[in-house]
Amino acid sequence: MDSAPSSSSMPVGNLLLELPESHFLSLPRPSIFGDDTSLPSGVADTTTLAAHDFDVDTRTGFMPPEPPIRRLPEEWEAWEGALESAIKDRLILGEEVAKLDGVDRDREYEKSEKWRSRVRSLPILSTANLTTSEVLLRRAHLVLAWVMHFYVHSLPPGEPVRIPPPVTVPLLQVSRELQLPPVLTYSDDVLYNWHFSEPERLPGSFYDDDDDFRLPTPDNILCSTTFTSTSDEEHFYLTSGRIELLGVQALDLMRSTMDEVFVGDLIALRRITGYLQELTGVIGQLKAMLLDVRSGCEPSVFYNQIRPWFRGEDSSSTSGKWVFEGMELDPTLEEPVELSGPSAGQSSLVHALDIFLGVDKYSHDKDVTGHAPEHTHTQAQKSAFLKRMQLYMPRHHRAFLNHLANNPRPLRNLVVDASSPSSAAPSVSPSMPPLPPSPLPSDAVTYSPMPSTPSSSSSMKQVEDDKEKLVLGQSLLEAYNKAVVALKEFRDAHMIIVTLYIINPAREARRMAAAAVETASPIADKPSSLGITPGPLSLTELAELQKDKEVESEYVGRSVPSAEGIAEKDGPSVNVVESKAAAPAPLKGTGGTDLVRFLKNVRDQTKGAVLPSLPTSPSTSSPSMASAT
Numbered sequence: 001m002d003s004a005p006s007s008s009s010m011p012v013g014n015l016l017l018e019l020p021e022s023h024f025l026s027l028p029r030p031s032i033f034g035d036d037t038s039l040p041s042g043v044a045d046t047t048t049l050a051a052h053d054f055d056v057d058t059r060t061g062f063m064p065p066e067p068p069i070r071r072l073p074e075e076w077e078a079w080e081g082a083l084e085s086a087i088k089d090r091l092i093l094g095e096e097v098a099k100l101d102g103v104d105r106d107r108e109y110e111k112s113e114k115w116r117s118r119v120r121s122l123p124i125l126s127t128a129n130l131t132t133s134e135v136l137l138r139r140a141h142l143v144l145a146w147v148m149h150f151y152v153h154s155l156p157p158g159e160p161v162r163i164p165p166p167v168t169v170p171l172l173q174v175s176r177e178l179q180l181p182p183v184l185t186y187s188d189d190v191l192y193n194w195h196f197s198e199p200e201r202l203p204g205s206f207y208d209d210d211d212d213f214r215l216p217t218p219d220n221i222l223c224s225t226t227f228t229s230t231s232d233e234e235h236f237y238l239t240s241g242r243i244e245l246l247g248v249q250a251l252d253l254m255r256s257t258m259d260e261v262f263v264g265d266l267i268a269l270r271r272i273t274g275y276l277q278e279l280t281g282v283i284g285q286l287k288a289m290l291l292d293v294r295s296g297c298e299p300s301v302f303y304n305q306i307r308p309w310f311r312g313e314d315s316s317s318t319s320g321k322w323v324f325e326g327m328e329l330d331p332t333l334e335e336p337v338e339l340s341g342p343s344a345g346q347s348s349l350v351h352a353l354d355i356f357l358g359v360d361k362y363s364h365d366k367d368v369t370g371h372a373p374e375h376t377h378t379q380a381q382k383s384a385f386l387k388r389m390q391l392y393m394p395r396h397h398r399a400f401l402n403h404l405a406n407n408p409r410p411l412r413n414l415v416v417d418a419s420s421p422s423s424a425a426p427s428v429s430p431s432m433p434p435l436p437p438s439p440l441p442s443d444a445v446t447y448s449p450m451p452s453t454p455s456s457s458s459s460m461k462q463v464e465d466d467k468e469k470l471v472l473g474q475s476l477l478e479a480y481n482k483a484v485v486a487l488k489e490f491r492d493a494h495m496i497i498v499t500l501y502i503i504n505p506a507r508e509a510r511r512m513a514a515a516a517v518e519t520a521s522p523i524a525d526k527p528s529s530l531g532i533t534p535g536p537l538s539l540t541e542l543a544e545l546q547k548d549k550e551v552e553s554e555y556v557g558r559s560v561p562s563a564e565g566i567a568e569k570d571g572p573s574v575n576v577v578e579s580k581a582a583a584p585a586p587l588k589g590t591g592g593t594d595l596v597r598f599l600k601n602v603r604d605q606t607k608g609a610v611l612p613s614l615p616t617s618p619s620t621s622s623p624s625m626a627s628a629t
């Protein structure tokens with residue numbers, strides 16, 4: 001893995017810089033404030049190749065179809081050089097340095113301080129020439145955010161976090177342009193952090209042997225930048241990247257479904273049922289891919305070496321407020337309020353599934369903040385976590401989700417209507433709003449509205465029709481519920497992963513710390529080295545997991561630890577306590593949530609979105625469903 005490619009392997013950046021001024025990609029970017037006044041009338045948003053489609057590609061979904069640029073042009077080489085040397089020098093976490101002995105510790109402190117001092121003395125580079133290109137801005141955000149995280153988390157434990165002006169000023173300016181928080185995001189780690197595993201055939205091109213446009217697939221991409229240069233970290237990011245690419249099938253089915261919802265006749269109901277059945281299968285594959293993170297990422301490496309680098313201001317109990325120095329150098333800059341670390345909760349794909357299935361009404365509910373009321377201090381912590389995570393997504397994707405959420409004919413309503421025995425099968429009524437284009441990108445055939453089933457004068461025929469509608473409605477309901485359950489099962493699998501990668505290692509770290517205190521080992525005198533969330537698991541958290549039989553049964557050969565079991569096994573020396581006064585702080589996610597409570601809450605909300613089935617009468621049983629015809 002290399003983060004410093006030669007200039008010959010910078011296809012997109014070079015091409016972009018060489019484009020003639022009249023080329024459509026060289027046209028001005030639209031206003032950052034979302035109005036179109038900065039564009040001449042009739043000129044499309046060309047900030048990216050797929051911007052007119054919310055930057056969602058029919059072949060690669062939320063991942064860009066072309067590889068992200070891997071180095072900024074010469075003007076911003078100082079930032080690239082700083083990132084490159086942090087990686088090459090193998091900077092390690094401040095708390096890991098504190099654990100080393102004598103000479104080794106001094107050497108590591110000296111090395112990381114030398115690097116930080118280099119960052120402090122960088123020139124404050126202008127961002128003016130970046131603002132013409134979304135592609136350059138993205139790379140600038142990625143580089144500066146990675147540099148900031150290296151800077152913050154290589155500091156010795158307990159040192160106040162003061163981000164120096166050469167990082168503050170450009171990072172805040174670039175973030176404002178992109179409408180993103182000035183912190184590492186999922187798009188910096190995953191969406192824009194990959195390159196092809198095979199070198200390009202010709203320098204500056206990315207075409208395959210058949211001269212087809214070469215596209216990223218789950219099998220042909222590698223990760224470009226990591227904190228630790230470990231294959232574990234690379235595998236961790238690639239797992240999410242592969243999920244995004246596999247998710248294209250889900251987006252495609254969502255688009256086809258929505259086209260049919262606008263038609264709404266009996267043929268459409270049949271087709272939608274088929275699409276939902278397929279979607280259930282795709283969500284199952286996403287779950288399998290999620291569980292596959294175990295094949296290349298070791299939980300202890302993830303917990304101790306990788307995850308601490310992700311911490312944002314709100315996921316660290318020790319570093320306190322992050323101070324952005326040098327804000328006065330640009331009076332237009334505003335104090336950042338959103339500083340959560342990167343989380344796959346920022347994946348637009350999972351949000352899109354939630355919204356499409358109508359589960360977001362539950363999982364994105366304002367009460368699902370990720371925090372217990374007693375732990376909410378800021379306005380941000382009081383908002384729905386998943387809604388807040390949309391602020392960390394590329395703005396085109398955020399707009400896409402808004403558009404999806406404002407669909408005037410949501411699928412869930414159709415399912416409720418169609419499966420209700422009292423209602424006739426839905427058809428396009430004259431009172432419905434005119435058909436807007438599907439918010440999902442489409443390069444495929446769009447279905448033309450089908451005529452409603454012709455009405456029959458015969459009452460016998462009417463009875464037959466009503467019966468068929470009811471059968472179709474029930475099959476649709478069943479298919480819809482299965483898709484919701486599949487999403488809930490995806491979240492069950494996610495909880496298993498979180499147990500394996502965070503909860504268990506946190507417990508192990510706590511056990512070791514307790515043992516060290518008991519034996520009065522010198523380790524006890526050292527600053528906390530327990531990674532992101534040194535607090536012990538609270539009884540409530542363990543009990544919540546223990547209650548969760550579904551998760552437990554799938555828990556890859558082991559059982560979720562029981563609160564009682566731990567108390568018995570480890571005796572009173574382990575700090576698992578019921579007393580409220582001594583209760584440990586809950587484990588925090590990189591997004592700052594009280595993770596056990598939050599994930600369980602979202603999972604349960606998803607389950608709660610399953611619609612009640614109707615009692616089946618003999619006349620409406622065993623429907624024979626033709627899939628999309």
Ligand code: HEM
Pocket residue numbers: 236239240243290293302342343344345346347350386491494497498501502588589590591592593594595598599602603
């Ligand atoms: C080792 C692997 C992973 C770990 C340890 C992990 C951990 C977490 C944690 C702690 C949260 C709580 C929010 C927060 O950050 O505060 C979270 C949320 C979330 N994660 Fe992961 N995650 C992993 C992999 C993934 C992957 C590969 C995906 C799929 C793209 C994913 C999707 C999500 C989603 C969608 C949420 C928001 C909650 C929800 O919608 O259910 N995670 N994750």
